[in-house]
Amino acid sequence: MKLPIVAYGDPILRKKAEEIDEDYPNLKELISDMFETMYAARGVGLAAPQIGLPIRLFVIDASPFAEDDEDGEGDPALKDFKKVLINPIIIAEKGEKWGFNEGCLSIPDINEEVMRPSHVVINYLDENFEEHEVELSGLAARVVQHEYDHIEGKLFVDKLSPLKKAMLKGKLDTISKGMVHVGYKMKFPNPKKKR
Ligand code: NI
DSSP states (O other), X not given: OOOOEEOTTOGGGGSOOBOOOTTSTTHHHHHHHHHHXXXXXXXXXXXXXXXXXXXXXXXXXXXXXXXXOTTSSOOGGGTTOEEXXXXXXXXXXXXXXXXXXXXXXXXXXXXXXXXXXXEEEEEEEOTTOOEEEEEEEHHHHHHHHHHHHHHTTOOGGGGSOHHHHHHHHHHHHHHHTTOSOOSSOEEOSSOOOOO
């Protein structure tokens, strides 16, 4: 089942999310709904707060980047980069910061270059609650860093310069009011009232 995606301005996107355990209700179904929602919206990651749940869970599938990255060359290592991350903890971020043009399903029609460290070491539980610790780089790291921010209540627009933020303010306001056209279902915090 496809779920509505919460838009910029909703307070849930600003909450630090809570850990879950194996008894979390209907977790399998939730994960499957999150993948379905993400694919339908042509995203490469979706975090639980974006569908209105304040829990530390996100799904990613970076395989579109296997064919198409910044250079137009693609990173074949991402072909099967599909994961569920539960209660993740970033152990370390390292390497030189690099810029990548990020977007977010909660912030449609805005894409901006964001600087982040090239490597991330992350510990997480998969959908079977098995623990993993991996080091990621490049676009794999980038997707994980972006989604991890979501469960910490942060958004990529927070990382932009004050000038850029000021320039985007009007556009962000129109998004929270629902004055955007998107190809997927969204939930807007401040829908514009009809006269
Ligand atoms: Ni996002």
